[in-house]
Amino acid sequence: MSRFSRPSASALGRFLQLGGTGARIAGSLLVQRITPGRTRVDWAPVGALLGDALGQMKGPVLKLGQQASQWQDVLPEPVSAALARLQNQVPALPFAALEANLQRLYEGELYRLFETIEAQPCAAASLGQVHRARDRQGRALILKIQYPGIRGICDADLRQLRRLLPLGRLFGTPPARLEAVYAELQRAIDEELDYAGERVNLETFRRHFQGWPGLRLPFAAAELCRPGVLVLEELPGRSLAQVEQAPAELRQRLAETLCRWLAEQAFGLGRLHTDPHPGNLAWRETGELLVYDFGSVLRLEPRLLEGYVRIFEALRGPSSEALEAGFQLLGGRQPGSAPPHGLYRRIHLMLHPLLQPGAQWDFRQAALHQRLAELFPLLTSALGSLQPASGTLLVNRTLEGHYWNLYRLGACLPIADLLAGYIVRWQRGAGRPQP
Secondary structure: OOOOOOOOOEEEEEHHHHHHHHHHHHHHHHHHHOOOOOOOOHHHHHHHHHHHHHHHHHHHHHHHHHHHOOOOOOOOOOHHHHHHHOOOOOOOOOOOHHHHHHHHOOOOOHHHHEEOOOOOOEEEEEEEEEEEEOOOOOOOEEEEEOOOOOOHHHHHHHHHHHHHHHHHHOOOHHHHHHHHHHHHHHHHHHHHHEEEEEEEHHHHHHHHHOOOEEEEEEOOOHOOOOOOOEEEEOOOHHHHHHHHHOOHHHHHHHHHHHHHHHHHHHHHHOEEEEOOOOHEEOOOOOOOOEEEEOEEEEEEEEEHHHHHHHHHHHHHHHOHHHHHHHHHHHHOEEOOOOOOHHHHHHHHHHHHHHHHOOOEEEEHOOOHHHHOOOOOHHHHHOOOEEEEEOOOHHHHHHHHHHHHHHHHHOEOOOOHHHHHHHHHHHHHHOOOOOO
16 A cells, blocks of 8 residues: 555455454464574564554554553553554645545635645644644644544444454453453544544633643634534644753753643643643743643543542552552452552552652652563562553553653652642542542
8 A cells, every 4th residue: 555545444445454464463473482492572573564554554443553652561562662653654645635525524615714725744643634724814723634434444443453352362461451442442532533522622721721831722713623624723843752852941841831731630620631642742942831632631530539649648658558548449459359468568669759748759760660660570460459440541541651751851840749739729629529
């Protein structure tokens, strides 16, 4: 398939393409495992095969690959790394493949409303691509355009992915985690196809964060939006993936803004922007943090927040045993099983010093991800006591993504003090749920 070919909308064709890819992966793994003298599986060719196939197919299967950069505990590292490159290396469609559909949506008045639309997309993703434009008032805009027929592609792919879910067991992934990943993917696809809902999310965030220093969110040009087309203000900035080039003082300002914005989302707005990859965050030399793409927003229920708050308070306190109450409240414990106190003790030992009053969390110096990797054997042995907690998977993925953003920024922040202030305000306003 050429770089500019339209993705197939045939359910049978996509099933055969996806199934063929799965068969080649299974065959490659089988050959490696039965080869005499081979003690380790080489996952790099698997990642390359998946990246090529998913990039051309687009739709939910590509979205699954893009999310792999936030699923480092689900897939082997070489596979995750290869799929993560799909965040910014997605083959695009030529504008000519979209123009006729746009003319239909705008009832033949596309170029009466827009002075210019750049034919070369500035970004391409799993469900659509982005083109710069300028309206007749001279405003610099971007058009976020869904691929024609993408809803049918999504419906077909989700059915096929559901059938192929057992393939994930070849990676050693527990069935419960696979189910949770599939549910997250299905929800994310539904939300990202709902451009009207994304506009409502954006407007909600803009109202709440109006006037916030150091933070910029684009406006939506509602009068120019159409089904499958979201028209937004163009906010030029440099991707957070390039932030290591910024001076240390500027990176520190961006990190402070990011943390305050996250805390206010949870404890002030009660909603969480849940797509934290660096392509959705940008920065300017003036120190402004820019946020894009509000297609994935989660409403945070008070009981869910209370569970995380109890875990935070337990980690600050003297005893690791207090973590049990938080895990129980979140629903992360297998009914009737013994608490995994050995795991609790190791987590408490690791995080307790970083969360004390006045403590500065140096994200690079602490290298928490390396220390957490050492807990993997203990975590594996505790799987009989733990279970995926409903409603937490997306929150945890968001926190993981922003951990890497803060690591990239080289942040050194009093995380505990910052969070404590927001939590106290939330508790006074919302109160704690009754037992």
